[in-house]
Amino acid sequence: MADQLFDKIAIVGLGLIGSSIARGVKERGLAREVVGYDLAPEVRSRAKELGICDEIAESADTAVVDADLVIVAVPVGATEAAMKAIAHGLAEGAIVTEVGSVKAAVIRQVLAVLPELAVFVPGHPIAGTEHSGPDAGFAELFDGRWCILTPCERSTGASVEKVAALWRALGSAVETMTPEHHDIVLAITSHIPHLIAFNIVGTAADVEDVTQSEVIKFSAGGFRDFTRIAASDPVMWRDVFLHNKDAVLEMLGRFSEDLAALQRMIRWEDGAALEELFTRTRAIRRSIIEAGQDTEEPDFGRPHSHDD
Amino acid sequence: MADQLFDKIAIVGLGLIGSSIARGVKERGLAREVVGYDLAPEVRSRAKELGICDEIAESADTAVVDADLVIVAVPVGATEAAMKAIAHGLAEGAIVTEVGSVKAAVIRQVLAVLPELAVFVPGHPIAGTEHSGPDAGFAELFDGRWCILTPCERSTGASVEKVAALWRALGSAVETMTPEHHDIVLAITSHIPHLIAFNIVGTAADVEDVTQSEVIKFSAGGFRDFTRIAASDPVMWRDVFLHNKDAVLEMLGRFSEDLAALQRMIRWEDGAALEELFTRTRAIRRSIIEAGQDTEEPDFGRPHSHDD
Numbered sequence: 174m175a176d177q178l179f180d181k182i183a184i185v186g187l188g189l190i191g192s193s194i195a196r197g198v199k200e201r202g203l204a205r206e207v208v209g210y211d212l213a214p215e216v217r218s219r220a221k222e223l224g225i226c227d228e229i230a231e232s233a234d235t236a237v238v239d240a241d242l243v244i245v246a247v248p249v250g251a252t253e254a255a256m257k258a259i260a261h262g263l264a265e266g267a268i269v270t271e272v273g274s275v276k277a278a279v280i281r282q283v284l285a286v287l288p289e290l291a292v293f294v295p296g297h298p299i300a301g302t303e304h305s306g307p308d309a310g311f312a313e314l315f316d317g318r319w320c321i322l323t324p325c326e327r328s329t330g331a332s333v334e335k336v337a338a339l340w341r342a343l344g345s346a347v348e349t350m351t352p353e354h355h356d357i358v359l360a361i362t363s364h365i366p367h368l369i370a371f372n373i374v375g376t377a378a379d380v381e382d383v384t385q386s387e388v389i390k391f392s393a394g395g396f397r398d399f400t401r402i403a404a405s406d407p408v409m410w411r412d413v414f415l416h417n418k419d420a421v422l423e424m425l426g427r428f429s430e431d432l433a434a435l436q437r438m439i440r441w442e443d444g445a446a447l448e449e450l451f452t453r454t455r456a457i458r459r460s461i462i463e464a465g466q467d468t469e470e471p472d473f474g475r476p477h478s479h480d481d
Numbered sequence: 482m483a484d485q486l487f488d489k490i491a492i493v494g495l496g497l498i499g500s501s502i503a504r505g506v507k508e509r510g511l512a513r514e515v516v517g518y519d520l521a522p523e524v525r526s527r528a529k530e531l532g533i534c535d536e537i538a539e540s541a542d543t544a545v546v547d548a549d550l551v552i553v554a555v556p557v558g559a560t561e562a563a564m565k566a567i568a569h570g571l572a573e574g575a576i577v578t579e580v581g582s583v584k585a586a587v588i589r590q591v592l593a594v595l596p597e598l599a600v601f602v603p604g605h606p607i608a609g610t611e612h613s614g615p616d617a618g619f620a621e622l623f624d625g626r627w628c629i630l631t632p633c634e635r636s637t638g639a640s641v642e643k644v645a646a647l648w649r650a651l652g653s654a655v656e657t658m659t660p661e662h663h664d665i666v667l668a669i670t671s672h673i674p675h676l677i678a679f680n681i682v683g684t685a686a687d688v689e690d691v692t693q694s695e696v697i698k699f700s701a702g703g704f705r706d707f708t709r710i711a712a713s714d715p716v717m718w719r720d721v722f723l724h725n726k727d728a729v730l731e732m733l734g735r736f737s738e739d740l741a742a743l744q745r746m747i748r749w750e751d752g753a754a755l756e757e758l759f760t761r762t763r764a765i766r767r768s769i770i771e772a773g774q775d776t777e778e779p780d781f782g783r784p785h786s787h788d789d
Contacts, residue, residue: 299702302779363702374762376739389772394607394671397775404766407759414747431684451715454682458712464697467705471610
């Protein structure tokens with residue numbers, strides 16, 4: 174058990190990320206008390222059943238009373254409303270943080286509504302699975318992953334350090350950068366990959382010569398790797414694309430340009446150029462394995478046994 | 482141990498697929514004898530060290546002498562040359578099969594060079610990992626996967642049944658279809674996903690505002706799921722795109738059209754259309770899990786613990 178870092182942590186939003194933080198904090202004793210809240214009554218009652226917080230509050234502003242750390246873990250498009258909802262309950266000097274996948278637009282919204290008595294440390298844990306909701310969370314979700322903090326005009330050095338300490342205690346490594354740089358980095362490492370995955374899964378569903386059942390049966394040929402991320406939470410992702418529109422459109426333009434070049438290599442049967450590109454991409458995979466951001470088990474260690 | 486299905490199986494090409502077949506056949510006793518051959522001397526000597534065949538031949542035509550089944554497991558672009566190389570050694574009535582990811586173009590090439598005394602059953606196991614070479618193979622690779630057979634004018638009913646029996650004994654379910662239909666189905670379920678994965682990994686490597694190290698660190702946000710398939714064998718994939726050019730270009734056209742529509746939804750902030758698409762793609766994921774073609778473990782069961 175690590176040291177207690179906070180007295181009372183309030184977590185607003187008990188989906189995959191919020192419930193994983195709650196579990197991690199309680200399991201590692203990082204706060205004296207963890208109080209949770211979710212806008213959805215069914216999520217609140219499920220969180221109670223699961224016992225992932227010490228207490229589930231019945232409103233956002235009561236949840237945050239006396240909390241020295243408030244973590245808002247809702248879809249990017251709901252962040253502004255959540256900040257408004259907690260405004261009246263916040264204690265003097267409370268640290269407010271959030272976990273959204275987009276930073277610049279969210280920070281602008283939050284700064285407009287967050288009371289002056291609180292400090293604000295925007296953050297983004299680079300962790301997740303294709304599942305959502307309070308049942309999907311687990312304490313180890315952030316283990317060995319990165320968390321990016323993007324300090325803004327309402328952050329203090331001390332508050333950034335305290336939030337960083339929490340993420341480290343949850344198992345993550347912490348990096349700080351500007352909100353704008355975060356949004357470009359995430360556009361290429363996360364938002365565009367998701368967009369493309371959503372797109373290919375949609376395209377495959379619409380090919381009239383190929384049945385849905387064939388797509389599903391033969392998905393082990395590559396397609397299934399895309400379906401995992403295309404199964405991520407629809408509302409969360411809608412909000413990400415709407416809030417990081419400029420960086421996403423910029424990166425999508427580059428992707429499409431490169432794809433057109435690749436299409437041309439195939440049309441003109443430029444085998445040497447194809448092989449050169451494919452060899453280069455293989456090397457990047459090795460770097461990701463070496464950096465500990467994926468497993469080297471073949472096929473992600475997917476089981477190859479079956480019953481018949 | 483299953484029944485012995487063949488007397489002597491010759492396997493030409495001892496990479497991931499060939500060496501996995503060899504291991505599976507020996508482990509399950511599906512042939513009295515398994516003789517292997519690979520064009521690369523270093524693969525032959527490694528296969529000897531690994532003991533994955535009963536014997537490693539020093540030429541393709543000696544490998545296939547007296548074999549009642551010959552399996553050619555080489556990149557699609559090398560299939561024609563491999564068929565020429567075995568031609569003089571083939572026994573009367575030998576069944577020749579191969580495992581290429583493209584069928585129509587390969588069949589045309591093979592029919593032009595395969596001696597009349599042999600029958601030919603084109604096949605394609607929908608299984609693989611991002612690793613290649615004789616060390617990467619394992620006997621369970623085909624367990625719970627599909628194998629597609631695409632009978633042609635040189636297949637007989639009995640030969641198709643014997644090859645199907647082999648794949649079933651290796652753990653696969655077998656489906657037959659025409660070569661042309663296979664090439665369309667695989668274009669969308671495998672070739673385009675690989676193409677897109679190669680492309681996004683290439684695009685990410687070239688973004689000048691984002692360092693390579695950032696791409697690698699933050700790859701858990703989605704990018705790493707693409708790098709696995711973008712790490713697949715470069716020569717194999719070069720050949721796939723060159724040999725299935727028409728179907729790949731057709732499907733790529735559809736993908737790009739859909740991507741342009743998605744880009745427009747983002748530009749015009751059509752949140753409802755985005756959410757509708759993302760909800761639809763999530764349902765397809767569920768079907769793949771239910772069909773047993775992927776694991777429902779979050780994050781493919783990737784480990785979330787670490788040492789620090």
